Amino acid sequence: MSDAVAIVGGGPAGSYVATELARAGRHVVLMDEKLAWEKPCGGGITHKALSQYPFLRDEHVERNWVDRCELTSPSGQRVCFPLGQPIAIFSRRVLNGFLLERAKTAGAKLVQSRVTSIQGSAGAWQLQSTSGLMGAAYLVLAAGARNPFRSQFSLQFSPSDLMATAGYYVPGNSSCMQLQFLQGLHGYIWIFPRSDHFSAGICGRMGRMSTAELRRLLEKTLSAAGLDFSRAKFYSHVLPALSSSALRHSRVSGPGWAMVGDAAGLVDPITGEGLYYALRSAELLTSALLEDAPEAYSYLLEQHVLAELEMAARVANRFFTGEWMGEAVPEMMVHYTQTSEHFRQLMCDLFAGTQGYRDLRQRLYRTLPSIAAESAVRALGLRRDRSPMPSELRSAS
Ligand SMILES: Cc1cc2nc3c(=O)[nH]c(=O)nc-3n(C[C@H](O)[C@H](O)[C@H](O)COP(=O)(O)OP(=O)(O)OC[C@H]3O[C@@H](n4cnc5c(N)ncnc54)[C@H](O)[C@@H]3O)c2cc1C
Known part of the structure; x- marks a missing residue:
């Protein structure tokens, strides 16, 4: 019988688990059908993630640092403001390659193959893949949002728990990221500058708009921004955006197995941030396994990840389609980012990942008098300019 831990999927979640377990001397085999590839993604990593996983910040890997953000509201109101903490934007081929190399250096065996079936039970798994049959004692499912084994182990994602995405990799460079909100779109458009190209994309709640419609909206925005996408590579993918009840009721682990990252649906349903949660869930699973207490994983996830994601899921609808003070929420968000320093600081903290959703309402209420x-x-026009507005801050409305 094999004592191996088999990891299906070598994205950030799978490669992080592989690195930490192999470092601790465990026998680890990671299987990925593509290994390092340009997985459809913005590639944006927040200050919170960079602080918790400093190798992403400190090691010599190609990335672009973004220190400004431009927001455009549904009516076309625009504001550009300096981010308090820069965001790192990675090409996913580079990021995945870097994380897989760490796993290999730590002693994990990397196999390029597609897992086609999983049978057996705790202590005696049998994985059939394009490179043959393999036995394993423990199974980590890190196969992403299209995880083909999800229904075998947990609840399948329903269409309402997913966002459709479409995008282009367009040549160019900048140190300013752009986000645009559109009337009636439960999602947004992003233009994230990487070191030599932009990852420009759009996400929208699945079933409300087709990928073709999303693509048309994106193309209109790219043309207006002067970005030539005529020869750019197109991509589309799905992004988990689970409801709070799906987050609460989906099983993420059982005897001899666990799911991490997108495979477990761990993505912020408002921002689409999934890289941090892929690494965080991988870290929590690893610590449970190294304590020989795999059953602690779901408890750790609940404590450190699910409460925040469930809160985001509860307010996501209101954020994209609700009103605040009689206007669409993104409209007011852009307005106050432009007109209030207190609100701008709150936005900087949200982008840095240091302002969570659970205490957002209290902070808003506390600072509302200053914001107003x-x-x-x-x-x-009565503002006495004691603390001048940063020169980068400009209104383009
Ligand atoms: C368009 C888009 C933009 C995004 N932008 C951002 C962003 O800017 N910032 C952010 O934080 N998050 C972003 N996300 C989310 C982020 O991409 C994911 O949360 C993250 O990649 C999850 O990592 P993971 O390791 O769980 O899964 P993945 O990165 O999806 O890795 C899964 C791996 O499993 C492999 N695999 C799948 N099935 C099999 C099989 N049967 N056998 C073998 N291997 C298999 C795949 O090849 C893949 O390499 C975005 C997502 C999308 C779709």
Whole structure:
């Protein structure tokens, strides 16, 4: 009988588990059908993720640092502001290659093959793949949002738990990322500058708009931004955006197996941030396995990840399609980012990942008088310029 831990999927979640277990001397075999590839993604990594996983910040890997953000509201109101903490934007081929290399150096065996079936039970798994049959004692499912084994181990994602995405890799460079909200779109458009190209894409709740419609909206925005996508490579993929009840009720582990990252549906349903949660869930699973307490994984996930994601899931609809003070939420968000320093600081903290959803409402209520006053002063043109507005901050409305 094999004592191996088999990991299906070599994205950030799978390669992180492989690295940490192999470092601790475990026998690890990671299988991925493509290994390092340009997985459809923005590639944006927040300050919170960079601080918790400093090798992403400190090691010599190609990435682009973005220190400004431009937001465009559904009515076309625009604001560009400096991010307090820069965001790193990676090509996914580079990021996956870097993380897989760490796993290999730690002693994990990497196999390029597609797993086609999994049978057996705890301690005696049999994995059939394009490179043959393999036995394993423990199984880690890290096969991403299209995880073909999800229904075998847990609840299948329903269409309402997914976002459709479409995008292009367009040549060019910048240190400013752009986000655009559109009327009636439960999602947004992003233009993320990498070191030598932009990952420009759109996401929308599955079933509300077809991929073709999303693509048309994106192309219109890219043309307006002066980006030539005529020879750019097109991509589309799905992004988990689970409801709070799906997050609460989906099984993420059982006897002899666990799911991590997108395979477990661990993505922020508002921002689409999944890289941090892939690494965080991988870290929590690894610590449970190294304590010989695999059953602790779902408890750790609940404590450290699910509460925040469930809160995001509860407010996601309201964020994209609801109103705040009689206007669409993204409209007010852009307005106050432009007119209030307190609100701008809150946005910087949200982009850095240091402001969570659970205490967002309290912070908003606490700072609302300052936000309203700053906004009113600006509207009346009475602002005495004691602390000058950063020169990068400009209104383009
Ligand atoms: C368009 C788009 C934009 C995004 N932008 C961002 C962003 O800017 N920032 C952010 O934080 N998150 C972003 N995300 C989310 C992010 O891409 C994911 O959360 C992240 O990749 C999850 O990592 P993972 O390791 O769980 O899964 P994945 O990265 O999907 O890795 C899964 C791996 O499993 C392999 N695999 C699948 N099936 C099999 C099989 N049967 N056998 C062998 N191997 C298999 C695949 O080849 C793949 O390499 C975006 C997602 C999309 C779709």
